[in-house]
C-alpha cells in the first residue's frame with residue numbers, strides 16, 4: 001500500500017465512524033508510524049508501507065475509533081509552539097490555555113522595576129506546558145510548578161528534562177499553593193473548573209481517557225479556584241498578579257469569590273479567540 005492509499009483509507013475509516021478532522025488525524029497517525037513529516041507524506045506519494053507499518057497503522061486507527069485522543073496515541077501535543085510528551089496521566093494542553101502564557105509574558109513586559117529572578121508559580125501544572133513555556137520565554141525566571149498528582153509530575157519531569165529547564169523549574173507535589181516555599185510575583189493556574197454535574201456532557205475522549213482530577217471542579221466548578229484565592233495572599237508578593245483560566249459563564253461566580261477571598265484588588269477578564277472570557281487577571 002502506498003502512503004497516499006494509506007492516508008486515504010485511514011481518513012475514510014475515521015470519517016465514516018464519526019471522527020472529526022479525519023484527514024488531519026489520519027495524517028498524524030501515519031506520520032507517527034512512518035516518522036515522516038506532513039510534507040514528506042504528501043510528496044512521497046508512491047512510497048510504500050511495509051507490512052509491519054500497515055499493521056501498526058491499523059492498530060492506531062482502531063485505538064482512535066475507540067475514542068482514545070490522538071495526542072495520547074502518539075504521545076505528543078504542541079502547545080505554544082513547543083512539543084510536549086503527554087499520556088493519560090495528564091490533561092492534554094488546550095490551545096485556549098495559551099492565553100494564560102500570553103498574559104503572563106505581557107505582565108512582565110509591562111512591569112517596571114522587575115525583580116531578578118522573576119518568581120512564578122504554575123499551580124496544577126499537569127504535563128508542565130505553562131511552566132515550561134514560561135521558562136523558555138523568560139530565561140531570567142524561577143518557576144515553582146505544583147500538582148497534587150504524583151504521576152502528572154512524572155510527566156512534567158520528562159518534559160522539563162527534554163527542554164532542559166530542570167534548573168529553572170522546581171516541581172512540587174501538594175495541594176495548590178501549599179508547597180510553594182516563598183511569595184512569588186505571579187501565580188498562573190489552569191485548575192479543574194467543570195461542574196461535577198456537567199462531566200457527563202463532555203465527549204468520551206475526555207471522560208474516558210483524561211484524568212478526572214484534572215477536570216472535575218466540584219459542585220459549582222470552582223472548588224480549586226476558591227481554595228487558591230484563599231491561599232493567595234500568603235504566597236504573592238507586593239504588586240503581584242494572579243492569572244487564572246476559567247470556564248464559560250463563570251465570571252459572576254468568580255467575581256463573588258474574588259470579593260469574598262481578597263480585599264483591595266482590581267481584576268479584568270480576558271476573552272479567548274471565540275470571545276469567551278477565559279482568563280481572569282487579578283492585580284494585588
Ligand SMILES: C[S@@+](CC[C@H](N)C(=O)[O-])C[C@H]1O[C@@H](n2cnc3c(N)ncnc32)[C@H](O)[C@@H]1O
Pocket residue numbers: 090091092093094097123124125126127128129130146147148149152174175176190191192213214215224
Ligand atoms: C486542567 S489540568 C491543567 C494542566 C496544565 N496546567 C494544562 O494547562 O494543560 C489541572 C491540573 O490541576 C491538578 N490539580 C487538581 N487539583 C489540584 C490541587 N488541589 N492541587 C494541585 N494540583 C491540582 C490536576 O492534577 C491537573 O494536573
